Amino acid sequence: MKVLLYTQNHLPRLQYICSFIFEELLGIECIVTTGCEVFKTYEGIKINYSNSPVCSNEFHLSPTGLLAEQTITPQTIDCFKINNYKAFFKTENSDFAFDIFSTAFYLLSRYEEYLQHQKDMYGRYAHENSLAFREDFLHLPLINIWVKDFAVALQNKFPSLVIHVPVFKFIPTYDVDIAYSFKHKGLMRNVGGFLKSPSLDRIQILLGLRKDPFDTYDWLIDLHEQYKLYPVYFFLVAAKNGLYDKNILPAKKAMYQLAKKHADKCAIGIHPSWQSGDDDNLLTKEIAQLRLMSQQEITKSRQHYIRFNLPAGYRRLLKENISDDYSMGYGSINGFRASVTSSFYWFDLENNETTSLRIHPFCFMEANSYYEQKLSADSAFEELMQYYTACKEVNGELITIWHNHMVGEDNLYKGWGRMYENFLKKIM
Structure with a gap:
């Protein structure tokens, strides 16, 4: 099973996210082409990822621009609900409600972690900064959910499409x-630990009378x-x-x-x-x-x-x-x-x-x-x-x-x- 995806320019970000979505999550080979005529004459399953329709027998998805960029800049994120789940990068005149390639790429690449952000007490990216936390979907594998819905939309357009999902x-x-709590820590650490917090358990464990917890x-x-x-x-x-x-x-x-x-x-x-x-x-x-x-x-x-x-x-x-x-x-x-x-x-x-x-x-x-x-x-x-x-x-x-x-x-x-x-x- 193959999918031909048309885009106007070669985009490394698009190639990356398509490989992940199609090949890894859906078990479908995805071929990306910039040849408009090749796309038009292709008789199999095809997706048009450009601003304008190319032919009648296509699945059209309008790009929002993120994947065409080569720099890292703050993005405008406006979340909305679709099928009871949050989404963003909404599109118009498309066969899908949002630009799933851009949304998945934004989250998967951890785009927001490259932008200026607040560190936590350990110098790490603080989870409070994340879109998933702020929009209350941190508890969800949202990309997997989106891809599942996307596959259904593709199959509605192309009933012959066969999906091969991974096994849980x-x-x-x-x-x-x-x-170990007490064993193998050496004399000085154990003496210091005992003086700080006297414990019969420590003595029994060190003598081999009890198992280290x-x-x-x-x-x-x-x-x-x-x-x-x-x-x-x-x-x-x-x-x-x-x-x-x-x-x-x-x-x-x-x-x-x-x-x-x-x-x-x-x-x-x-x-x-x-x-x-x-x-x-x-x-x-x-x-x-x-x-x-x-x-x-x-x-x-x-x-x-x-x-x-x-x-x-x-x-x-x-x-x-x-x-x-x-x-x-x-x-x-x-x-x-x-x-x-x-x-x-x-x-x-x-x-x-x-x-x-x-x-x-x-x-x-x-x-x-x-x-x-x-x-x-x-x-x-x-x-x-x-x-x-x-x-x-x-x-x-x-x-x-x-x-x-x-x-x-x-x-x-x-x-x-x-x-x-x-x-x-x-x-x-």
């Missing part, structure tokens, strides 16, 4: 940034095997600790063994330290460290504290031969940061080109529910089920973030491990 996937991911690794492995899940683990391996980097140091044998154990069973990636955000050389060293510990190449990444800014953050990863990043989400609220629940290639707006970096967006992190949204485990379960339903309805990918220490036996996070297990029982 659930991908659990884990950040190991506090590997953050040691949930075997339990998680059993869950993955039981439900046939394929998780991804991200390890923080900073050479020294800091204000936001508090893991067991990679020089410890226990951390070597932990990384190798998981690398032998599942996919792993680097969890770049907070410190590496201020020093590119540290990122290089941390990737090399994890490569040594796991004895495999490291091509996946997720930023610690979701600390990154565009485009510099992603360019750093490309420089380090990272092919897949899992940081596209907020570290301050759950939801769809790029308004999509499918992975996509990053488009570098400044260079106006598609890159080889694959972005895997997450929509739920238990730490957001607990620390930022102040939800109980039971309330977070309901929130998580809503994201599961939203992703499944559009045949997307539900990527969640968990932390080994939050699903363990620490009293501070009591009930969260049970909540996670109940979630898996319900959906699998």
Whole structure:
């Protein structure tokens, strides 16, 4: 199945978004042409993406101009409702109510994050700036929803059109940034911790009489095997600790063994330290460290504290031969940061080109529910089920973030491990 799309000029932004919408979400080959006569004589399914009709047997979609631009400038966004969902870049005299190519590109490319904006307390793009938050659609994979409606409109025009939608996937991911609560922290850290907060639990755990409450690794492995899940683990391996980097140091044998154990069973990636955000050389060293510990190449990444800014953050990863990043989400609220629940290639707006970096967006992190949204485990379960339903309805990918220490036996996070297990029982 092929679609021929006519445009007056070759547009890198249009080529990018068409590849994503047609080939990745709809399973249709899309050929973009600037030849008007070629378009007119084509007998298959064809879309005219220009200001004027070309022929009678076409699907006409008027462009609003964003994809023809080569610079980054503030856009006028006026949202309206269509099929009970928000949309923008409204069009007139078209076979679709809005310029779906431009709207999807605006959100997917994170266009607004290149514009002047307010940072949050961690120096990140604040979610309050985003159109999705302001217009109350952060909880929706809006691009997937639009594409679903767009496919129906195309099929109404061309009944022979066959859509091949992706299969829904659930991908659990884990950040190991506090590997153990008491074990393997060394004498000085444990003595200091005990003096600050005397605890019989600490003594029993250090004596081997009780299990460390953050040691949930075997339990998680059993869950993955039981439900046939394929998780991804991200390890923080900073050479020294800091204000936001508090893991067991990679020089410890226990951390070597932990990384190798998981690398032998599942996919792993680097969890770049907070410190590496201020020093590119540290990122290089941390990737090399994890490569040594796991004895495999490291091509996946997720930023610690979701600390990154565009485009510099992603360019750093490309420089380090990272092919897949899992940081596209907020570290301050759950939801769809790029308004999509499918992975996509990053488009570098400044260079106006598609890159080889694959972005895997997450929509739920238990730490957001607990620390930022102040939800109980039971309330977070309901929130998580809503994201599961939203992703499944559009045949997307539900990527969640968990932390080994939050699903363990620490009293501070009591009930969260049970909540996670109940979630898996319900959906699998």
